[in-house]
Amino acid sequence: MRNIKKIMIHLVILLVVFSTQAFAFATGDLILSVYNNTATTPEIGIDLGSLSSLNLNNTVAVTLGNINLSALGTSSWSDLNAGIFAYTSTASSTTAYFATTTNGTPSIKTGSLTSFTNDANLVTNYYQTQSGGTSTTPALATTNHNTYYYTMDTHGTVEGAYGGYNKDIADNPEANLANGDSGTSTTLYLYEFLSNTAVAGANGNPYVAMIDIMSNGNIVLDANASTVPIPAAFLLFGSGLLGLIGLKRKQIAA
Helix, strand or coil: CHHHHHHHHHHHHHHHHHHHCCCCCCCCEEEEEEEECCCCCCEEEEEEEECCCCCCCCCCCEEEEECCCHHHCCCCHHHEEEEEEEEEECCCCEEEEEEECCCCCCCECHHHHHHHHHHHHHHHHHHHHHHCCCCECCCECCCCCCCHHHHCCCCCCCCCCCCCCECCCCCCCCEECHHHHHCCCEEEEEEEEECCEEECCHHHCCCCEEEEECCCCEEEECCCCCCCCCCHHHHHHHHHHHHHHHHHHHHHHC
């Protein structure tokens, strides 16, 4: 009888653990796809985190992950292209996110929102099955029909199309990471569309976040200051003024 009770307790604990465990690569997560543009393999996916937990209006830079060049079969950043995507949905609306290298709201094909979400599901689910529960997939063959390259880039023929949702492919492309070869970063601007309507970011920026891919491979969510910083000189002036007020009060009290 005691053994049965112990087994039941262990089963309950396991059920609680699995029910509360957050799996990598889920709908609503911000996904970075990176692929080698010189070969049919490899591609990797990196889960940058859930949109519900990421603070896109953060006031300090946050490192979200890292890209390993050797895992992508190259030593040159110019061989790599990258895109970022996500979406969330409710019963009444769908919010789509995708990133380009241009600071300016891209035009979208409103009729392709369903194609975008379908492709996002295919890629995200495939990454989840291949990731082994981690936030980074192993190298994947881009010939697989569920990869970012094959679905969202239409077999690599329309780079940055995001399943046809991005209408401004020429002016708002996905990123090539060649800047890394000269020791500088590549910036991707993340745009948000609520039911096909662009949503402005902090301080009226057309983008909701900036994500830098550094030359050391780090993926950094940039500080996106939503408040105007107070100049140091003004702070000194304020502290001096408070000091004078305090002195005046002491004189009156005396």
